[in-house]
Amino acid sequence: MNIEQLRIDTPAVAQLIHFNNAGAALMPAPVIEVMTRHIQLEASLGGYEAAGKQSAELENVYCAIGQLINAQPDEIAVIENATRAWDMAFYSLPLQPGDVVLTSPTEYAGNYIPYLQLKQQRGIEIRVIPNDEHGQVSLSALKDMLDDDRVALISLPVIATNGGPVQPIEQIGALARAAGVLFLLDACQGVGQMPIDVQKIGCHMLAATSRKYLRGPRGMGFLYVERSLCQNLEPVFLDLHAASLQTAHRFKIRADARRFENWECNVAAKLGLGAAVEYALAQGVEPMWQRIQQLAGYLRQRLTGIPGFTPRDLGIQKSGIVTFTHRDSSAAQLQQWLAGQEKRINVSTSTFRSTLLDMQHRDLLEVSRASLPRTTLKQKSTQWLPR
Ligand SMILES: Cc1ncc(COP(=O)(O)O)c(C=O)c1O
Incomplete structure (x- = not known):
């Protein structure tokens, strides 16, 4: 480096x-350059016209993110921040009354509040995995908690917003897979700071942001959803980008992870996110x-x-x-x-x-x-x- x-x-x-x-x-400078250039292009051509000219670069954003986290481009959705990316995954899960969500004590309030909301709305149960003697998620406690077949989801941050441990996410992922439980990883503080490989971790969904350790612009983030899960997960919101109108009575949701996106976005920031990912990969x-x-x-x-x-x-x-x-x-x-x-x-x-x-x-x-x-x-x- x-x-x-x-x-x-x-x-x-x-x-x-x-x-x-x-x-x-x-x-870093390459991120700023890409964004400035695009804003100038928008000013000289028009917003839609500028985006049209950058269509290959915009597609490349998905490829770069895929490379960063070892996923396929069609498993990535670019969403305006980690919270909304996480929400799109979480609220789309078909959680039923009595389903249990396991989380860690280090959970971010922005994620914990949605647990409470679904507790009120749908009657899900929240259980907090205790820490071990080192202050990180206890794998043996998690293993025991997974014996309950009402557990539907493990959801926690790899690194908390207030520091603390890097959670043993590969072991957590292996336990989730063995138990047949979904694993939603909040990698907001992890992406750009540490290697994040969704294949090694075995998480089914992952949310991240652009502006933190990845050094991209504000107002950008992304969501990863494993391909086999994606088509079974109906986004909680749909628009004409996430789905298409087939007749006056029927719509079709797109097959890839972009079903979790919405149409309008900050194109300069999206390109900036791509540049930040490439900058990190180059180092x-x-x-x-x-x-x-x-x-x-x-x-x-x-x-x-x-x-x-x-x-x-x-x-x-x-x-x-x-x-x-x-x-x-x-x-x-x-x-x-x-x-x-x-x-x-x-x-x-x-x-x-x-x-x-x-x-x-x-x-x-x-x-x-x-x-x-x-x-x-x-x-x-x-x-x-x-x-
Ligand atoms: C652990 C963690 N998760 C989620 C978020 C939310 O990210 P965003 O502000 O991009 O929505 C943060 C932000 O600080 C965070 O630290």
Whole structure:
């Protein structure tokens, strides 16, 4: 991986330290170029005409995403964010009263709320898989929970929004497959940060976003649905892109995963997502993941030695999202202090509102979140810490 080139492609790193990749990363130059060019094309030709000219590039977005996660292009839907992509899969599942959804304590509130809604509307049951002694999903507990044949779905994030463990998703996928239970993976914080291979994981559905570790534009995401499942899953919403009108009384839903899309979209952002995926592929996801883990490990180690700071990440394998609390300062105070003119360091705060179960369990209201990018230089990664 050419760190120097990465930094040249990300000019803002000369002025600031952006440790908010779990929020929204800095887009690299090739992504910005593709999007700017398309907006200029729209301005000079018209929106539809510009899209027509880019039809091959637009098709290529599906191929690039497929390559990134080891799926086929027809198993990909490009949707405006991870939440809506996830919703399209989840709400389309034919869950019946009494069906059980298994999730992890690290579940994102944006996914947990839909569980509660279907609990109210359809009478599904939510069960939370306990953590093991390392703070990640207990595989033995999951195995036992899968003995109940009312379990219809396992649904959890590979990496939570508030840091914590990288969940053992391949083992979870293997257990799901063995039990004949669907597995919906929220890979929002994983895609672009770590290798995600849907064949190895064995998940049936996966939702992700463009703007975080993948470094694509905001307002873009995607959904993967395994081909054999896709045609049995009727999208909760349909339009004239997802389906076609055959007669005045009949419509036909398209066969591929684009049945979960809708017609109008931000074409420049879609092309930007494709460029971000290609950028990540060109660098190699595995070396990126190694580097991110190395930098995050270094930061955690440095934090441990500084009085007042408590690192908060659990799990055997940890991600690039480093979370911590400070004895005397709130997360908002730290965020403001670090963002100050001299330091210009972007970190964020993650509160119990995003991951209520996990935060309650750990008796935390908030954590500071420094989500490290691959562009960081090691000597810079702790220059901001009080000595
Ligand atoms: C784990 C996780 N899942 C889902 C989402 C939602 O993603 P989006 O904002 O793209 O809908 C987030 C956003 O922070 C997240 O961290």
